[in-house]
Amino acid sequence: MLTRQGRVIIRFGAELIIEDEHGQRHRCTTRRNLQHAVCGDRVTWTPSDSGNQVVNGILPRRNLLERLDPRGQIRPVAANIDQVVLVIAHRPPPQWPLVDRYLVAIEALGATALLVINKADLDEGTGDGMEERVDLYQALGYTGLRTSVTTGLGMDSLRTHLRDATSVLVGQSGVGKSSLIQALLPDEDLRIGELSEATGEGRHTTTSARLYHLPGGGELIDSPGVRDFTAPPLPVDALARGFVEFRPHIGHCRFHNCAHDREPGCAIKAAMEAGEISEQRYASYLAMKRS
Ligand SMILES: Nc1nc2c(ncn2[C@@H]2O[C@H](COP(=O)(O)OP(=O)(O)OP(=O)(O)O)[C@@H](O)[C@H]2O)c(=O)[nH]1
Ligand SMILES: [Mg+2]
Ligand SMILES: [Zn+2]
The missing domain is CATH 2.40.50.140 (Nucleic acid-binding proteins)
Structure with a gap:
């Protein structure tokens, strides 16, 4: 047949x-x-x-998003992801090492990262360091987009960024992922999905990812397991490459197998001391490498 x-x-x-x-x-x-x-x-x-x-x-995959389940097993979640929308907010304040952890996973996946700063309506310019940090990410080449589900600010721009891609949305609890998805996908289909999560009915719906067509174009793959996925650990070279600003310095360390930690003659550490790599990003790298 x-x-x-x-x-x-x-x-x-x-x-x-x-x-x-x-x-x-x-x-x-x-x-x-x-x-x-x-x-x-x-x-x-x-x-x-x-x-x-x-x-x-x-058929051959462009990539495969995998997560560590609570028992430490690697589970495949979704395939052929073009873009990961990484959501942060003024409240709860971002855990920057966690943001870096997501960015590394996105780089390893070979997907585009879109940084969404949600709850822009709460931005009181309170000097929470958000602006400086977002500027840092933008200087690294990441796109940052301010949104508010409450006022609708930035939502059209977000829809435009989602239009020609298969995306997933991730981020820490409380930043507004469900609210954003509800605004992007106001149809019944999604509400049913959310309902079965809430009632615990149909065990699979809580972990199974599902692909949705967005009304304005593009596709969104979503599930609770996608939204808060924990990426499996990476080997040191892939980890270092996940920090995009490290890349020009990789291969210039004294030791070819340098882990950019306590080794003498490390080009990454030298770049950090010269102010070319931010101390916080290097600290995120060390935290990930040592964990
Ligand atoms: N002021 C303001 N509040 C928002 C905005 N977006 C979401 N919220 C509120 O923030 C709270 C958390 O939003 P959720 O959408 O549940 O967050 P979440 O990321 O899905 O959280 P988890 O499901 O726990 O991971 C809710 O009370 C929302 O109403 C926004 O743009 N502005
Ligand atoms: Mg939610
Ligand atoms: Zn090194």
């Missing part, structure tokens, strides 16, 4: 919902021995009238 292509928009245990090129959805199971397909995967599948439809292949 004819094999078709589709995209995984949701997974419940062994069952997948596939969307075809016409936007129609099909319930499928996976062929045995097939690698775990996740939300966002492009797959091949075989239609069937008997209802026994099977996914038989996963």
Whole structure:
């Protein structure tokens, strides 16, 4: 029988919902021995009238978002992510080392980071260091966008940034991720998803990522497990590359296997002492490396 292509928009245990090129959805199971397909995967599948439809292949992935589950196991969450929207807010105040941890994970994923500073309506210019730190990230090449779900400020701009990409939204608790998603996806579909999370009904909905089409274009993959994902640890070289401003200095240390910690002749530390790399970013690197 004819094999078709589709995209995984949701997974419940062994069952997948596939969307075809016409936007129609099909319930499928996976062929045995097939690698775990996740939300966002492009797959091949075989239609069937008997209802026994099977996914038989996963097309090459652009990337795979993985998380550490509470037991320390690495779990695949979603595939083919173009952009990660990293949400921070004036309240609760950002934990900058955590922001750096997310940025490193985004770099390792090969996705674009979009920094959203939400609750702009609470910005009283109180000298909380937010502006300086956001300026630092912008100087590193990251885009920063101020939004307010309350006043609508920046929301059109956010929609524009989401338009041509598959995105996920992440950030610490209380920054307004659910509020932003509710504003971006005001349809019933999402509310049902939130409801089943709240009631605990359907255990899978609490962890399964789901792909949504945004009304203004673009796609958002969302689940609680995506929003607060904890990335698996990285080897030292990938960790250092995750700090984009370290990259020009990598390979210039005295020791080729320098971990940029206590080694003499470290080019990264020299750049930090020369003021080219910020002390806070270097401190974030050390904290991640030593943990
Ligand atoms: N003033 C103001 N409050 C906001 C804004 N966005 C969200 N909030 C409020 O901030 C609180 C937390 O928002 P949530 O959307 O629940 O935050 P969250 O990131 O989903 O939090 P978790 O689900 O715990 O991770 C709620 O009381 C929101 O009403 C905003 O732009 N301005
Ligand atoms: Mg929430
Ligand atoms: Zn070094």
